[in-house]
Amino acid sequence: MARIAAGADHAGVQLKDVLVAHLRKLGHDVVDCGTDGLGRVDYPDYGEAVARKVAVGEAELGLCVCGTGIGMAMAANKVPGVRAATVHDVTSARLTRRHNDANVICLGERLVGAELARDALEAFLGATFEGGRHAPRVAKIDSLLPSEPIAQ
Numbered sequence: 001m002a003r004i005a006a007g008a009d010h011a012g013v014q015l016k017d018v019l020v021a022h023l024r025k026l027g028h029d030v031v032d033c034g035t036d037g038l039g040r041v042d043y044p045d046y047g048e049a050v051a052r053k054v055a056v057g058e059a060e061l062g063l064c065v066c067g068t069g070i071g072m073a074m075a076a077n078k079v080p081g082v083r084a085a086t087v088h089d090v091t092s093a094r095l096t097r098r099h100n101d102a103n104v105i106c107l108g109e110r111l112v113g114a115e116l117a118r119d120a121l122e123a124f125l126g127a128t129f130e131g132g133r134h135a136p137r138v139a140k141i142d143s144l145l146p147s148e149p150i151a152q
């Protein structure tokens with residue numbers, strides 16, 4: 001069983017709540033970072049909250065839900081040590097753990113039904129990083145530093 005940080009904005013909160021309940025039923029320890037209702041909020045705040053829990057080791061893995069799963073991933077990936085992946089199918093969910101060592105899964109409530117989201121989340125949790133040839137590639141991702149745009 002894993003300790004999982006979960007977060008969503010107003011466009012993802014209903015799916016997030018369904019998935020949090022499912023994770024708890026399976027026996028996972030979930031830290032719910034909010035949001036808690038349908039009032040409008042800004043998704044970067046929740047993507048950052050989940051990512052920071054993962055980055056400091058307060059959670060092994062993260063779950064982010066917004067309308068598309070894209071904005072939350074963009075925000076979460078700004079936090080060093082976090083590798084957030086937006087996935088909307090079971091195969092991508094499994095492979096991003098196996099190959100990219102993704103530690104945050106991002107889903108879009110406006111794009112997937114609850115059943116597919118649950119299956120993708122279970123595939124993500126059930127897979128492990130393969131290491132081997134993937135390890136130096138992931139290390140290259142982690143070593144990328146923020147840089148100034150190159151002038152044309």
Ligand code: RB5
Nearest residue numbers: 011066067068070071072
């Ligand atoms: C909110 O309307 C929406 O923009 C947000 O949930 C997300 O889809 C952003 O990526």
